[in-house]
Amino acid sequence: MTVKPEILKITNTAKSRLFNVEEIELRFSNGAERTYERLANRGHGAVMIIPITENGDVLLIREYAVGIEDYTLTLPKGLIDPGEDEHTAADRELKEEAGFGSNRLHTLKVMTSAPNYMGHAVTAVVAQDLYPCRLEGDEPEEMEVVRWPLDKLEQLVADPDFTEARAIAALYMVKDFLAKQSSKSD
The missing domain is CATH 2.40.50 (OB fold (Dihydrolipoamide Acetyltransferase, E2P))
Incomplete structure (x- = not known):
């Protein structure tokens, strides 16, 4: 060992x-x-939400990413506030960034980025059974919400505006999760 x-x-x-x-x-x-x-790791962690509509679309957001100095297509995400668990934070961030709440949340995986140099982790959370609901967040501008059919994931991955590795990994994981969910209900 x-x-x-x-x-x-x-x-x-x-x-x-x-x-x-x-x-x-x-x-x-x-x-x-x-x-x-x-x-160093600060705070209480973060969440990345994979919101799935009832017809199988994923809700993406377009937000300004200062690290690449451009707008990028990605998944809603944010910090877990003190006193929140990952599902409470995921539902709040989804409302703030995409204008939807979720009645069904499922944790997929905790993911790290460059763990040799950073202690940061993000928890990927699937959000289903969505309903319209907007909360005011700390974003400097309202984010554009883009619906994308999950069955066209390869086209999304090829899109030059969709580059975040964690979001790509989360969508492949959610595709497997939904396939298993579907086979259980058959």
């Missing part, structure tokens, strides 16, 4: 409004010592 390295010291090296950079001094089981840097 693999033995985790011993953490010798954690030092905060930089902090901004959104990010906290840490330097981690480690000792591995073979005695080797190394220093790593990471964007």
Whole structure:
């Protein structure tokens, strides 16, 4: 069995409004010592919502992504607020970003991005049995909602406006989830 390295010291090296950079001094089981840097995990986690309409469309949003300095097509997502669980946060974010609530939520998977450098994780949540409902959020502008037939997933993945790896992975997982759900009801 693999033995985790011993953490010798954690030092905060930089902090901004959104990010906290840490330097981690480690000792591995073979005695080797190394220093790593990471964007530390802050807050209570995040959710990415895969809203599925009754006719099998996925609801996407178009939002400005400052990291790529452009608008991108993606799934609704956001932070889990203090006191919320992932389903409460998913329903709230869906209402804020897409104007829908959900009567049926299912957690698919917790996903990480670049885990060698970041402690951030997002929980993928399927939202079904949707109903119109809008809450005011913290977004600077209303987001465009785009319906996309899930059976045309390959065309969506090929679309140059749809590039977020976590969203792509979530849609392939939800496709499998819905297929299993459908076979149980047959």
